[in-house]
Amino acid sequence: MQLTPLHIQGGRELSGEIAVQHSKNAALPIIVASLLSSEPVTLHAVPRLSDVYTILELMHHIGTRHTWTGPNSLLLHTPEIVHTDAPYALVSKMRASFIVMGPILARAGEATMSMPGGCAWGPRPVDQHVKALRALGAELTEDDGNFAARRSGSLNGHFAFELLTVGGTHNAVLAAVLGDGVVTLDNASIDTDVVDMIEFLNGLGADIRGAGTHTLTIRGVKALRGGEYKVIPDRIEAGTFMILAAATRSRLRLTNVRTDHLNAISEKLREMGVDVTEETDAVVVDARARELKPVDVVTQSFPGFPTDVQPQMSALLATVPGRSVVQDPVYPDRLTHVAELQRMGADIEVDGYTQIIQGAPLRAAAVKAADLRAGAALFIAGLTTDGETVIDGVQFLNRGYERLAERLRGIGAGAVQPEPVLTPEATPLPQLAVATD
Ligand SMILES: CC(=O)N[C@H]1[C@@H](OP(=O)(O)OP(=O)(O)OC[C@H]2O[C@@H](n3ccc(=O)[nH]c3=O)[C@H](O)[C@@H]2O)O[C@H](CO)[C@@H](O)[C@@H]1O
Numbered sequence: 001m002q003l004t005p006l007h008i009q010g011g012r013e014l015s016g017e018i019a020v021q022h023s024k025n026a027a028l029p030i031i032v033a034s035l036l037s038s039e040p041v042t043l044h045a046v047p048r049l050s051d052v053y054t055i056l057e058l059m060h061h062i063g064t065r066h067t068w069t070g071p072n073s074l075l076l077h078t079p080e081i082v083h084t085d086a087p088y089a090l091v092s093k094m095r096a097s098f099i100v101m102g103p104i105l106a107r108a109g110e111a112t113m114s115m116p117g118g119c120a121w122g123p124r125p126v127d128q129h130v131k132a133l134r135a136l137g138a139e140l141t142e143d144d145g146n147f148a149a150r151r152s153g154s155l156n157g158h159f160a161f162e163l164l165t166v167g168g169t170h171n172a173v174l175a176a177v178l179g180d181g182v183v184t185l186d187n188a189s190i191d192t193d194v195v196d197m198i199e200f201l202n203g204l205g206a207d208i209r210g211a212g213t214h215t216l217t218i219r220g221v222k223a224l225r226g227g228e229y230k231v232i233p234d235r236i237e238a239g240t241f242m243i244l245a246a247a248t249r250s251r252l253r254l255t256n257v258r259t260d261h262l263n264a265i266s267e268k269l270r271e272m273g274v275d276v277t278e279e280t281d282a283v284v285v286d287a288r289a290r291e292l293k294p295v296d297v298v299t300q301s302f303p304g305f306p307t308d309v310q311p312q313m314s315a316l317l318a319t320v321p322g323r324s325v326v327q328d329p330v331y332p333d334r335l336t337h338v339a340e341l342q343r344m345g346a347d348i349e350v351d352g353y354t355q356i357i358q359g360a361p362l363r364a365a366a367v368k369a370a371d372l373r374a375g376a377a378l379f380i381a382g383l384t385t386d387g388e389t390v391i392d393g394v395q396f397l398n399r400g401y402e403r404l405a406e407r408l409r410g411i412g413a414g415a416v417q418p419e420p421v422l423t424p425e426a427t428p429l430p431q432l433a434v435a436t437d
C-alpha cells in the first residue's frame with residue numbers, strides 16, 4: 001500500500017514532553033510467547049504499531065483470538081494450535097515472526113516456517129535458531145528457504161550460542177518452556193527484550209532461571225496458566241527522541257522511560273556535551289546551551305550502544321561540526337540511511353561498516369526511508385533543516401513509531417502526515433467476545 005509521505009518542516013526549536021511508547025521489540029516476543037498458554041493472557045502497554053497488527057494476523061492463523069480491551073491492552077487466547085505453519089506472506093513482513101517456531105513446536109510437536117523478512121539492509125541469518133533447536137533435540141530440515149521442525153519428546157540438553165542473538169535466544173527459550181526436559185543455554189542474550197519475555201513467562205508458571213545473565217536454565221513445565229503483564233518502555237524510541245532533542249539543539253523531557261536501559265545513549269550524548277538528567281521514570285535532554293562535539297560510536301549488544309539507534313546517531317553527528325566515526329559491527333550493512341542523508345548534504349564516507357562523518361548543517365530534500373530506523377534518521381535530519389523534507393516509505397516508520405506526526409507536533413515540530421494516521425489496523429480480525437460488567 002502506498003502511504004502519503006511524511007512532511008517535516010524543520011528549523012524550529014522543540015520543547016515540552018513526549019511520552020515514550022512501550023517497547024515494540026519486547027511486545028512482539030511476549031505476544032508470541034502467549035501461544036504457550038491455552039488460557040487467556042492480558043497484555044498492557046502494547047504499542048499500536050503495524051508490526052503488532054502483523055504478528056496478530058499470523059497468530060490468528062495459528063489459532064489465537066484477540067481483542068483490544070483498552071487503548072493499549074490486548075487480550076489473547078490460544079485454546080489450541082490450529083495451524084502449525086507460518087505462511088510466507090506474513091513471515092516475510094517481519095523478522096520477529098520467525099520466533100513463532102519455538103512455541104508452535106512446543107505445543108504442537110511440529111512447525112513449518114518460511115525465512116523471515118523485516119528490515120532488510122543485508123543478510124540476517126537464522127542459523128543460530130536452527131543450531132539451538134537441533135542441539136536440544138528437535139529435527140529440523142531446510143528446503144528452499146522453508147524450515148520444517150519436529151520433536152518426538154521434550155527438548156533437553158545444552159547449547160552455547162556462537163554469538164549473541166536476541167531472536168535466537170527468544171526462540172530457544174520458547175521451544176523449551178513446556179515438557180519435562182531441562183535446557184541450558186550459554187552465551188544467551190541479556191537484552192532487555194529477552195529479560196522481559198522471561199519475566200512474562202515466569203509469571204505464567206514457567207521455570208526459567210538466569211534472566212539478564214548469559215546462562216539460562218529452563219526446566220520444562222506441564223502447562224502455563226493465564227495472566228496479565230505490562231510491557232517495558234521502548235528504549236529505542238526513547239533513544240530516538242533523545243537524539244532528536246540533541247540534533248535540534250532543544251530541551252525535551254521524555255516520560256515513561258527506564259533510565260537504566262538508556263545508559264549507553266545517555267553517556268554518548270553527555271560525551272558530546274549534551275545535558276542528560278535522569279529522573280525516576282523520565283529523562284531530560286538539553287542541548288540548547290553548548291556547541292556539540294563530534295564523537296566515535298561503536299554498536300554492541302545490550303548494554304552497549306544499540307544498532308537500532310545507529311542511523312539516528314549518524315544523522316545527529318552529520319550536523320555536528322568535526323569528524324565523527326560510527327561503526328556498526330552488529331549489522332555491518334545497516335547503511336540505507338547514508339545515501340538519503342547525503343541527499344540532504346551530509347558528508348559521510350563509508351568504508352565497510354564504518355561511517356566517517358564530517359558534520360555541517362543539512363538541507364531539506366525529498367528522501368526515502370528504506371527501513372524503520374533509516375526513516376527515524378531522516379525525520380531527525382529533516383527537523384534540523386530550515387526547509388521542508390518529504391519522507392517517502394512511511395510504512396517503515398509505521399512499524400516502530402506510534403502516531404508519529406501527531407506526537408512530533410506535540411513538541412512543537414512541523415510534521416504532517418495527512419490521515420490516515422501512521423498506524424492503520426492492518427487487517428481487521430475477528431475479535432474475542434469479552435464479558436463487560
Ligand atoms: C524484532 C526485534 O527484536 N528485532 C531486533 C533484534 O533482531 P534479531 O533478534 O533478528 O537480531 P539478533 O540479535 O539475532 O542479531 C544480532 C547479530 O547476530 C547475527 N545472527 C543472528 C541470528 C542468527 O541465527 N545468526 C546470526 O548470525 C545477526 O546477523 C546480527 O549480526 O535484535 C537486533 C539486535 O539488537 C535489533 O537490531 C532488532 O531490532
Ligand SMILES: C=C(OP(=O)(O)O)C(=O)O
Binds near residue numbers: 119308
Ligand atoms: C530492525 C528492527 O526490527 P526488525 O528486527 O523487526 O527488522 C528495529 O526495530 O529497528
